[in-house]
Amino acid sequence: YTEQRGPPADTNPDPALPAPAALLKKTPEPSSAKEPPAAAPSGDSHENAGPEEGVGGVLVPPRDPDEDSSSVQYGEMGKPVVLPANLSADVKKLVDEGWQKNAFNQYVSDLISVHRKLPDPRDQWCKEPGRYLEKLPATSVIICFHNEAWSVLLRTVHSVLDRSPPHLLKEIILVDDFSDMAHTKRQLEDYMAMYPKVKIVRASKREGLIRARLLGAKHATAPVLTYLDSHCECTTGWLEPLLDRITRDRTTVVCPVIDSIEDDTFEYKGKGSYQVGGFNWNLQFNWHAVPERERKKHKNSAEPVWSPTMAGGLFSIDRAFFEKLGTYDSGFDIWGGENLELSFKTWMCGGTLEIVPCSHVGHIFRKRSPYKWRSGVNVLKRNSVRLSEVWLDEYAKYYYQRIGNDLGDYGNVSSRKELRKKLGCKPFKWYLDNIYPELFIPGEAVASGEVRNLGLGGKTCLDSPARKADLHKPAGLYPCHNQGGNQYWMLSKSGEIRRDETCLDYAGQEVILYPCHGSKGNQFWQYNSDTHLIQHGSSKKCLAISSNKQKLLMEECDISNQQQQWKFQNYDPS
Numbered sequence: 001y002t003e004q005r006g007p008p009a010d011t012n013p014d015p016a017l018p019a020p021a022a023l024l025k026k027t028p029e030p031s032s033a034k035e036p037p038a039a040a041p042s043g044d045s046h047e048n049a050g051p052e053e054g055v056g057g058v059l060v061p062p063r064d065p066d067e068d069s070s071s072v073q074y075g076e077m078g079k080p081v082v083l084p085a086n087l088s089a090d091v092k093k094l095v096d097e098g099w100q101k102n103a104f105n106q107y108v109s110d111l112i113s114v115h116r117k118l119p120d121p122r123d124q125w126c127k128e129p130g131r132y133l134e135k136l137p138a139t140s141v142i143i144c145f146h147n148e149a150w151s152v153l154l155r156t157v158h159s160v161l162d163r164s165p166p167h168l169l170k171e172i173i174l175v176d177d178f179s180d181m182a183h184t185k186r187q188l189e190d191y192m193a194m195y196p197k198v199k200i201v202r203a204s205k206r207e208g209l210i211r212a213r214l215l216g217a218k219h220a221t222a223p224v225l226t227y228l229d230s231h232c233e234c235t236t237g238w239l240e241p242l243l244d245r246i247t248r249d250r251t252t253v254v255c256p257v258i259d260s261i262e263d264d265t266f267e268y269k270g271k272g273s274y275q276v277g278g279f280n281w282n283l284q285f286n287w288h289a290v291p292e293r294e295r296k297k298h299k300n301s302a303e304p305v306w307s308p309t310m311a312g313g314l315f316s317i318d319r320a321f322f323e324k325l326g327t328y329d330s331g332f333d334i335w336g337g338e339n340l341e342l343s344f345k346t347w348m349c350g351g352t353l354e355i356v357p358c359s360h361v362g363h364i365f366r367k368r369s370p371y372k373w374r375s376g377v378n379v380l381k382r383n384s385v386r387l388s389e390v391w392l393d394e395y396a397k398y399y400y401q402r403i404g405n406d407l408g409d410y411g412n413v414s415s416r417k418e419l420r421k422k423l424g425c426k427p428f429k430w431y432l433d434n435i436y437p438e439l440f441i442p443g444e445a446v447a448s449g450e451v452r453n454l455g456l457g458g459k460t461c462l463d464s465p466a467r468k469a470d471l472h473k474p475a476g477l478y479p480c481h482n483q484g485g486n487q488y489w490m491l492s493k494s495g496e497i498r499r500d501e502t503c504l505d506y507a508g509q510e511v512i513l514y515p516c517h518g519s520k521g522n523q524f525w526q527y528n529s530d531t532h533l534i535q536h537g538s539s540k541k542c543l544a545i546s547s548n549k550q551k552l553l554m555e556e557c558d559i560s561n562q563q564q565q566w567k568f569q570n571y572d573p574s
């Protein structure tokens with residue numbers, strides 16, 4: 001019951017998922033039809049108007065796709081496409097298979113024009129004359145994909161072609177990371193032949209997104225590199241503000257605001273507000289409100305803001321600066337960690353990382369990873385250990401505690417350490433103190449590690465995933481496993497029992513997980529290392545386990561009751 005780490009909902013890919021190829025044989029997706037369902041290059045925007053319009057914005061299933069049945073344009077202006085509940089069995093099967101292959105609603109995507117229009121989410125400030133430098137460099141847009149849905153991939157490419165000033169777009173490099181879906185082969189080549197700016201580069205084996213990006217960079221010829229995921233949609237004016245920042249300072253690395261394209265309806269949700277990137281000691285990326293210290297620096301909320309980290313997929317960087325930083329660690333496999341590596345070294349080695357609110361790009365956030373990872377290796381952990389070894393200095397131990405101090409085989413990182421030395425980068429402590437002072441440092445905790453109950457054989461530990469989805473839910477118990485993860489807790493100086501931003505909270509009902517609020521009250525616990533009691537501040541009750549070891553209880557304190565006695569793994573009140 002240790003936390004599974006992976007994208008984007010912390011789930012590792014399900015090994016039981018059938019291979020995409022197997023699915024393709026059963027049901028040819030639109031992409032393997034002779035006529036791509038996507039737009040003809042003529043720009044005719046009626047190409048996807050197969051299905052008929054239903055009542056009240058609800059759709060009925062498509063009829064013969066060759067039949068020009070209506071002029072309805074699904075998903076235009078980013079509107080949601082909602083399928084009716086009473087789908088025929090055939091269509092339902094297609095919908096289900098689309099979900100299974102992609103972890104988003106491919107069927108809905110196939111109904112939407114690859115040239116669909118989107119709302120303009122920009123603040124007025126962004127559109128003022130003279131806002132951007134007149135002379136901007138061109139960029140190469142690099143899009144890596146592994147088995148991306150045809151209509152989604154094409155919409156990504158077209159949104160770049162349609163909404164980038166031609167003189168600023170040198171080329172689009174599509175890096176196929178060894179896909180096996182049929183449409184990723186000849187069909188893609190044939191289609192893109194009509195767009196001379198689009199180049200296709202193919203990996204000869206599965207590289208993972210990090211090495212695929214490096215392969216793309218090798219083929220890029222523009223002075224600025226722009227990376228996008230293969231399920232994005234760029235909005236009007238997305239590119240100029242990014243290039244503007246880089247032109248003013250070549251060491252600035254910039255990210256657009258990432259808007260959400262809903263995985264089920266493909267609704268484009270332009271955000272009025274935006275957040276900056278952070279991370280936790282599991283080395284997982286997370287979002288945060290723009291801190292006060294940063295907000296104070298700006299007159300207008302559309303001005304670029306500093307961000308401690310980037311989400312990873314969508315950013316522009318000066319090519320020479322990227323190379324100076326040693327690009328990515330090519331020892332990183334498949335997915336994960338590269339976003340923090342690039343974030344840390346940008347800051348520590350003389351650059352600046354910004355979110356540029358005038359630039360908006362949509363991205364489909366998926367709840368699970370649809371593609372195969374490597375079997376038998378925890379690639380994310382391996383990437384994160386490499387990252388820690390090279391960049392985290394004495395703080396690496398906090399990540400290691402979270403993985404039960406089992407580093408595994410992470411390969412050789414000596415050349416990366418060499419690189420850091422050569423560049424004369426600042427210590428990680430400098431980064432934490434100056435760029436991410438909000439982060440809770442476990443070293444400042446009074447106690448940390450597992451919280452073991454001494455009753456009923458002493459084998460039961462406090463255990464909860466403590467993810468967003470677990471907030472407001474009762475905290476759990478589980479046999480102690482000594483691997484950190486969901487059993488890693490910290491007792492803060494101010495009496496919180498916490499992991500990252502989640503705190504143990506008691507308001508008279510059940511002991512639940514709640515976002516830490518820092519004002520004691522229901523989150524204030526007192527641990528006595530002699531009696532082993534954990535007493536709650538406001539209720540004065542003590543934390544206990546039920547006799548079936550399933551539930552946390554709050555009881556009148558009784559030092560002789562072993563089910564109320566707890567031991568923090570590392571306790572150091574000094």
Ligand code: UD2
Pocket residue numbers: 007008144145146147148177207208209212228229230231258311312313314334335336337338339363366369371
């Ligand atoms: C986020 C980033 C993603 C990457 C990742 C951490 C955003 C919006 N997305 O996860 O870009 O930084 O965090 O590593 O910031 N791909 C390959 N080969 C593979 C696996 C993936 O080419 O072996 C492609 C994939 O088709 C996609 C891109 O890499 O275009 C990112 O993968 P993802 O969409 O699964 O990652 P995501 O958005 O969950």
Ligand code: MN
Pocket residue numbers: 229230231313363364
């Ligand atoms: Mn993605």
